[in-house]
Amino acid sequence: MRPFLDHDEHSSSLPAKTMVEFLLSSNLLETLPDAIVAVDRDGTIVQVNSQAQDLFGYDRNELIGQKVEMLVPESYRRQHHHHRENFAATPKTRRMGADLDLYGRRRNGSGFPVEISLSPVYTENGTFVLSAIRDISDRKKIAEELRRANEELHRRTAEQLGEYRSRLALIIDSSEDAIISKDLKGIITSWNKGAERIYGYTPEEVAGKHISLLAPSDRPDEIAEILQKIARGDSVGLYESVRVAKDGRRLNVSISVSPLRDAKGDIVGASAIARDITAQKQAEAQLHQSQKMEAIGRLAGGVAHDFNNILGIISACAEFLRDRIDPAAEPSHYVENIRDATERGSSLTRQLLAFSRSSTIQPRILDLNERLKDISKLLRPLMGDDVEILIVSKSPAAVVEADPGQLDQILVNLAVNARDAMPHGGKFILETGGAKFDEAFAEQHQTLAAGKYVLLAVSDTGGGMDGATASRIFEPFFTTKEPGKGSGLGLATVYGIVKQSAGHILVYSEPGHGTTFKIYLPSADHKIGLGSKPEVETVAPKRQGTTILLVEDDEIMRGLTRQMLREHGYTVIEADDGKSALEWVESHPGPIDLLLTDVVMRHMSGPELVERLSASRPTLKVVYMSGYTGELIAEREVLSRGITLLEKPFARTALLNTIDTALG
Numbered sequence: 001m002r003p004f005l006d007h008d009e010h011s012s013s014l015p016a017k018t019m020v021e022f023l024l025s026s027n028l029l030e031t032l033p034d035a036i037v038a039v040d041r042d043g044t045i046v047q048v049n050s051q052a053q054d055l056f057g058y059d060r061n062e063l064i065g066q067k068v069e070m071l072v073p074e075s076y077r078r079q080h081h082h083h084r085e086n087f088a089a090t091p092k093t094r095r096m097g098a099d100l101d102l103y104g105r106r107r108n109g110s111g112f113p114v115e116i117s118l119s120p121v122y123t124e125n126g127t128f129v130l131s132a133i134r135d136i137s138d139r140k141k142i143a144e145e146l147r148r149a150n151e152e153l154h155r156r157t158a159e160q161l162g163e164y165r166s167r168l169a170l171i172i173d174s175s176e177d178a179i180i181s182k183d184l185k186g187i188i189t190s191w192n193k194g195a196e197r198i199y200g201y202t203p204e205e206v207a208g209k210h211i212s213l214l215a216p217s218d219r220p221d222e223i224a225e226i227l228q229k230i231a232r233g234d235s236v237g238l239y240e241s242v243r244v245a246k247d248g249r250r251l252n253v254s255i256s257v258s259p260l261r262d263a264k265g266d267i268v269g270a271s272a273i274a275r276d277i278t279a280q281k282q283a284e285a286q287l288h289q290s291q292k293m294e295a296i297g298r299l300a301g302g303v304a305h306d307f308n309n310i311l312g313i314i315s316a317c318a319e320f321l322r323d324r325i326d327p328a329a330e331p332s333h334y335v336e337n338i339r340d341a342t343e344r345g346s347s348l349t350r351q352l353l354a355f356s357r358s359s360t361i362q363p364r365i366l367d368l369n370e371r372l373k374d375i376s377k378l379l380r381p382l383m384g385d386d387v388e389i390l391i392v393s394k395s396p397a398a399v400v401e402a403d404p405g406q407l408d409q410i411l412v413n414l415a416v417n418a419r420d421a422m423p424h425g426g427k428f429i430l431e432t433g434g435a436k437f438d439e440a441f442a443e444q445h446q447t448l449a450a451g452k453y454v455l456l457a458v459s460d461t462g463g464g465m466d467g468a469t470a471s472r473i474f475e476p477f478f479t480t481k482e483p484g485k486g487s488g489l490g491l492a493t494v495y496g497i498v499k500q501s502a503g504h505i506l507v508y509s510e511p512g513h514g515t516t517f518k519i520y521l522p523s524a525d526h527k528i529g530l531g532s533k534p535e536v537e538t539v540a541p542k543r544q545g546t547t548i549l550l551v552e553d554d555e556i557m558r559g560l561t562r563q564m565l566r567e568h569g570y571t572v573i574e575a576d577d578g579k580s581a582l583e584w585v586e587s588h589p590g591p592i593d594l595l596l597t598d599v600v601m602r603h604m605s606g607p608e609l610v611e612r613l614s615a616s617r618p619t620l621k622v623v624y625m626s627g628y629t630g631e632l633i634a635e636r637e638v639l640s641r642g643i644t645l646l647e648k649p650f651a652r653t654a655l656l657n658t659i660d661t662a663l664g
């Protein structure tokens, strides 16, 4: 078939005709790898190669003489027509519809993506167009797969990054430590839950604020210096400092700071991790205090011992002199003075020796209950008429191994102090009872060993004392009394005796609220065949989903109590005074099952807090805790009898069982 012969008939150029004929001859086209379709100016197919027949599924006869649009899906035909016209206007070899998706149409109607190169062939009969058509289905498929794989990768990376971020946020938020970041100017940029808990500010409150918000006024430069270091790329390893919480409390913190870098590695800020070590510092101070007492004791004991010997010599010499001079003569008067002075001196050294635990003692097994009955007769005249003496024995026997003389000395010293604290009369209460401390308890109270004890609690309803005084009362020569009224050796002696007996003494006092001394002496039950049966301590079962509001102003006490409660599954909300407890309750309508509160606190007492909560929480269960004994508290009518009072110090089992009972 020679479809172009029609044209040729009007043609006069044979060489040209031959050329076209040659170009369009299927022989040449067959050698090309692509499917070739040759069309004339009007879009009529004039030649195809067998690759084109295979690609489109037509026979050559069916194609030649037809419009090329038959090879284009219907929806693209208009567009194709347009392309063809464009090409006819500026015919030159190029890719058809660059950047456009082109499609071919098979005989069976199916479409497939193609790439088409167009080349014009000029003849005297006009311009023909050779279209080289390549099926790019595979390439498209691969590109699509690649795109999808890429998308999937992006999605997964984003997902993983998101997951990683939220995990990181979770870790940061679950940290007990404060984790804070700030920019190089010191503006806070992130603030975790730990920071909120330690410093009391919410993230909203500190957003955009300067970190110096936390600096105490006596350390104004510290933060700026740290930021300078960070800006130079240095880290600041663990150091201890002081920060101020929202409520103005000064906190001891241990901090480390490291630079924060952006993706390029430039330093853009600092990240600080801070731990609240206030309680730890206080415990250290406690230990320090007991070490100081040890040192003072050794010094006092050493001096007293040597001084006693010297006094012995002086007093012996005085005796010799007295025997050798006429009692009526004047020198005899001086000798008497020397004797008086040595008496006073040796009384002083005796107390010092007791304090330094180097008295010679003769311990005996005795029942403290019996001893108290005897000694109360002795105390009666000492206390004066307006002081009432109460003796309360909570256990039938309180057996200890002690030197009776020393026990009397303890009681007399405490009684004299109580009398001095109650110039207008009051109550002096002596209580005995049992106490058992486990290893965990002993660990918290460093100077106490685990075991069974007899408790002797000595309380008065006098003026009490402040924390500064209470922390020094056991030091020898510490007194708040006028010169000549007190030597400051009374409690030092008591302390020494208790320690020499492997016991422990604690004091609870608040100005205006009286004082309780608690003396724990090792129980000697086992030495008289009592208490040999091992007692099994059972702890109430764990309770989940129970919320306890813990109100306690002593940081260490609060921390220990919280820990014991949390470990037992309770949810604990803490407040360090009645006011913040009230505020919390008012802003959180959620359930509170039990209030565990200290009795005597600054600003608002425990009973007052309960009173004020009773309107909004009438069924709230309450457990009070106090260092004062129940007797003293009842005497002072702070609390009515029959209310649950947990006496400090308490062991874990006592705390948990009391709370369990109160919850019912």
Ligand SMILES: Nc1ncnc2c1ncn2[C@@H]1O[C@H](COP(=O)(O)OP(=O)(O)OP(=O)(O)O)[C@@H](O)[C@H]1O
Pocket (backbone or CB within 6 Å): 413, 417, 418, 421, 460, 462, 463, 464, 465, 469, 473, 474, 478, 479, 480, 481, 485, 486, 487, 488, 489, 490, 491, 492, 515
């Ligand atoms: N029951 C108490 N109530 C209030 N303050 C007390 C009580 N017991 C002791 N103190 C305080 O502790 C201080 C030290 O007591 P301590 O018995 O060691 O010495 P003193 O009574 O001052 O002198 P001394 O007992 O040697 O005559 C007292 O000065 C007082 O301030």
Ligand SMILES: [Mg+2]
Pocket (backbone or CB within 6 Å): 413, 416, 417, 486, 489, 490, 491
């Ligand atoms: Mg005294």
